[in-house]
Amino acid sequence: MSANQFSSQAVRLDRVTARYGAVSALDNISLTLPAGEILALLGPSGCGKSTLLRSIAGFAAHDGDIYVGDRIISSVRPHQRNIGMVFQDYALFPHMTVAENVGFGLKMRKVARTEIAARVFETLRLVGLEGFETRMARQLSGGQQQRVALARALVVKPAILLLDEPLSALDKKLREEMRFELKRIQGITKVTTVFVTHDQDEALGLADRLALMYRGTLLQIGTPEDVYRHPASPLVAEFLGAVNTRNAVCRSVDAGSALVEIPGVGALRAKCISGKFSVGDRVNIFVRPERISLVPYDKQGAPPSLPATIAGQVYLGRHTEVTLRLGDGSTWIANIGDDSFSTKMAVGASVAIQIEPQHVMAYVATDH
């Protein structure tokens, strides 16, 4: 084991429940995270992801058990849990130098001064901040503060590392750089990591496992690819960017896919994700804007495709965001990557919407 590699531990949550008055902030959450993996807790604000992270840290009261390795930490006080944590605002100690900040956990653990110095040096080198020891924390840039916060959490060789919205305070360019850095450093230390985010790019790009939360419940947990490709429920699909949604009726079914008809709009071939599909069923379909391709109406290939008119378009550089008016008067959004699109198709033009069947995600309607 190299100097920077930790004996990190698996995390297991067993029916963790938290309540604020009558509101249930966490509702019976159970999940397992193998040692050395990164788990993203993803969801809209108020979904309970922060409460769950704070429960693991010991700052939020909860029922149910939290295991780190085979040890139950639910009743262990926060300062004895051997956890490293990076806070959203970094929470560096403003009256201390970088070295004092990083060495804080070791000092609390009564580690000898010479060893503290050595480990602080080693950890600062790991996060790419060697030579910053004597700077005051408040003199650093956002990205550097982030690295110090990370070093402070890692220097104690924690059983697990918790990150609360680790990249949200950084600007876009720095965010991408730090995402790469977090991944690199986690790869070296192999520390089991749980982080909270509301940003799907962050979650997909950083996590080995992604847990989607909504109103205190766990909707789905799986690898980023799995969750993104096979959202287990309409809520997950919608949260992961499938904003074009419609009610439809199932017209015919074969293995894994179905022909669905949107009343007043047209028919599409769709992938059946949840529920048992049979002809005549009402279904909900979800489509991501980037999965839509458009062809001029007179040049459309083999059906099925949906007729639409272009109601508006905004050139955004990476793609053109096109607003489409469907046959029933409602609108869908399509992101067209072809840079010359906006000059080729005018507002008012008739087009055919074509979508690969595996990108039309269909769920048997459970409501109404």
Place this chain on the structure above:
Amino acid sequence: MRRPGWFAWSVTIFVVICMIAPMVAVIGVSFNPHAEMTFPTTGFSLKWYANVFQREQFPRSFQLSFWLAVAATLFSLTVGMLCAIALSRFRFFGKGAAVTLLSSPLIVPQVVLGMGFLVLLSQLGIVSSLVGLGILHAVLTLPYTVQVLTASLARFPESLEESAVIHGANRFVAFTRITVPCIKPGIVSAAIFAFVTSFENFTASQFLVWDRTTLPVEIYAYATLETDPTVCAISAMLIMMTAVVVIIAERWIGLEAVTK
């Protein structure tokens, strides 16, 4: 930036004169060689300064006022900090009532407060000025420390303390090692408010004159009997003392932090 016009200048100068003139007058009169409080003076003499130290009531009451202020400050810093933690971090039954009660000494007229203590303590047979003034000044200074410290703690991000805790400090260590140093400006300004409030209190303190009394009460008593500039000499010394404290405070933590 725009330059201020003549009106703004006039108001500013008027206010500054009103603030500084009394101090200039007091300092000026204190050097008056004649036994009258006239200004401008016609000569220069330090005899009223000498008189301050010859009249034993002044050094004695200064000592009482000083130690009373020190004790009141230490007490209300400690209790005020505990109150501030409760008010800024916890929700509990009767919190609104607690806030009102803690700030009531600011609202209740000091004449009422002083009279109340006089009646109460006499009833209880506690006729020691030291005890009476001690309790009174603790009550008088507490609202200031509670308010200043609550504001400091409310502005202090709790995540700093939590990050100390998660990395191995218990709550007490996290508070003393992280929170206290970070809100030092608030603590210092609370201490200054408390000290000054205690040291300069006259209205309520004059009711508790049994065996000893404070400097402000002693100055007032002297001024009602004598017309010589001795009280001006004391005042001038107090102004000097204040100036020294302010300069030290400014050097140490920045005056802005104190007055904010």
